[in-house]
Amino acid sequence: MMRRLLALLLFLGLTWAAGVVHVVQPGETLYRIARNYGVPLEALARANGIENVNLIRAGQRLVIPTGPSWPESWGLTVDPWPAVQGRPLVFRLPAGVSAVRIFNLKVPAERGLALAPVPADARPGLHPFVLEGPGLSSEILVTAGGYGHENIVLSEEKNALLDREKIRAEKARLLEACGGWSPEMLWHGPWSWPLKRVEVTSAFGTRRTYNGRPGGWHGGVDLRGEEGTPVYAPAAGVVGLAEKLYVRGNAVVLRHGLGVCSGYYHLSRLAVEPGQRVEKGDLLGYVGMTGLSTGPHLHWEVRLLGQTTDPAAFTDPALFRELAPLAASAP
Numbered sequence: 001m002m003r004r005l006l007a008l009l010l011f012l013g014l015t016w017a018a019g020v021v022h023v024v025q026p027g028e029t030l031y032r033i034a035r036n037y038g039v040p041l042e043a044l045a046r047a048n049g050i051e052n053v054n055l056i057r058a059g060q061r062l063v064i065p066t067g068p069s070w071p072e073s074w075g076l077t078v079d080p081w082p083a084v085q086g087r088p089l090v091f092r093l094p095a096g097v098s099a100v101r102i103f104n105l106k107v108p109a110e111r112g113l114a115l116a117p118v119p120a121d122a123r124p125g126l127h128p129f130v131l132e133g134p135g136l137s138s139e140i141l142v143t144a145g146g147y148g149h150e151n152i153v154l155s156e157e158k159n160a161l162l163d164r165e166k167i168r169a170e171k172a173r174l175l176e177a178c179g180g181w182s183p184e185m186l187w188h189g190p191w192s193w194p195l196k197r198v199e200v201t202s203a204f205g206t207r208r209t210y211n212g213r214p215g216g217w218h219g220g221v222d223l224r225g226e227e228g229t230p231v232y233a234p235a236a237g238v239v240g241l242a243e244k245l246y247v248r249g250n251a252v253v254l255r256h257g258l259g260v261c262s263g264y265y266h267l268s269r270l271a272v273e274p275g276q277r278v279e280k281g282d283l284l285g286y287v288g289m290t291g292l293s294t295g296p297h298l299h300w301e302v303r304l305l306g307q308t309t310d311p312a313a314f315t316d317p318a319l320f321r322e323l324a325p326l327a328a329s330a331p
C-alpha cells in the first residue's frame with residue numbers, strides 16, 4: 001500500500017516537474033497529440049484525468065507525461081524539452097563529457113555545451129543519446145514540428161535539372177564548403193534575417209512533392225524578393241563558397257563555427273569571395289532566380305553538422321542566450 005502510494009507520488013512529481021504542457025489546438029484529437037509526443041494514448045488520458053478520449057476542447061491544457069528520465073544528479077539539461085523536429089538542441093553538460101552521440105551524429109562538447117541538430121524527419125518519440133566520457137546514456141523526447149505540405153510544379157527545362165547525379169555531387173560540394181565542426185562560435189547575438197523586408201513564401205520543413213513525385217522536405221525558408229534585392233549576412237562568418245551551382249544557382253555559403261553554416265541560393269549576382277570574413281549586415285549578393293527556381297526569391301538554409309535546421313531558430317534570442325558563453329567578443 002505504502003509502496004503504491006509512493007510510486008503514485010513519484011509519478012505525479014516527475015510529471016509536473018517536467019513542465020511539459022500542450023495547449024489543444026482547434027481540430028486536434030487526443031490520439032494525434034499522443035502520437036506527436038510519442039506517448040501512449042492511455043497514459044496521456046490518465047495523466048490528465050480524461051475519461052472519454054473523444055472529449056477534449058481547443059485551449060485545454062494537457063500535461064504530457066514524459067519528463068527527462070535521467071537523474072538530476074547528472075547535472076544535465078537539454079533545451080528545449082521536448083525537442084522539436086528541425087530545431088536545434090542545446091545540451092548543458094556535466095564535467096568530463098567530450099561529445100554527445102545522438103541521431104547517428106557525434107556532437108563535440110565545448111566548455112560544457114553541445115549544439116545538436118534534430119533532423120526534420122526524426123520520428124516523434126524517444127531517441128537515445130550517449131554522453132561520451134562518462135559513458136552515460138538516456139533518451140530525448142522529440143515532438144512533431146507541425147510542418148505542412150506543398151506540390152511544386154516545374155517546367156520541363158527546370159525539371160531536367162533534377163538529375164540525381166548532379167544533385168548528389170552538388171550536395172557533397174555544399175557539405176565540403178560548410179566544413180566540419182570547429183570550436184570557435186563566430187557570431188555574437190541573435191541572427192538577423194538576410195533581407196530587409198521579410199515575407200516567408202515557403203516555411204522550413206514543408207513536406208514537398210515535385211510534379212507529384214515525393215521530394216523530401218523544404219530544407220530552408222523561401223523569402224519573397226524582387227530580382228536585385230540586396231542579401232545581407234545574418235551573422236558573422238567566413239565565406240566557404242561563392243560560385244554558380246546547378247540546382248541552387250549562384251550560391252553563397254557562410255561558415256559560422258560549432259558546425260553551423262548558412263546558404264543563400266538562386267542569387268542574380270554574388271558580392272563576396274571564398275575565404276572572405278564577413279560581419280553581420282555585410283552584403284553577400286542580390287536576389288535572383290538562377291538554378292532550380294520558379295521565380296525570383298531567396299532560399300535561405302542553415303545546416304548544423306550537415307543537417308538542415310530551421311533558420312528562424314537562430315534568430316531566437318533564447319538560443320543565443322544559451323550559447324553566449326561560447327560567443328566571440330563583439331566586433
Ligand SMILES: [Zn+2]
Pocket residue numbers: 202218220221222298299300
Ligand atoms: Zn527554398
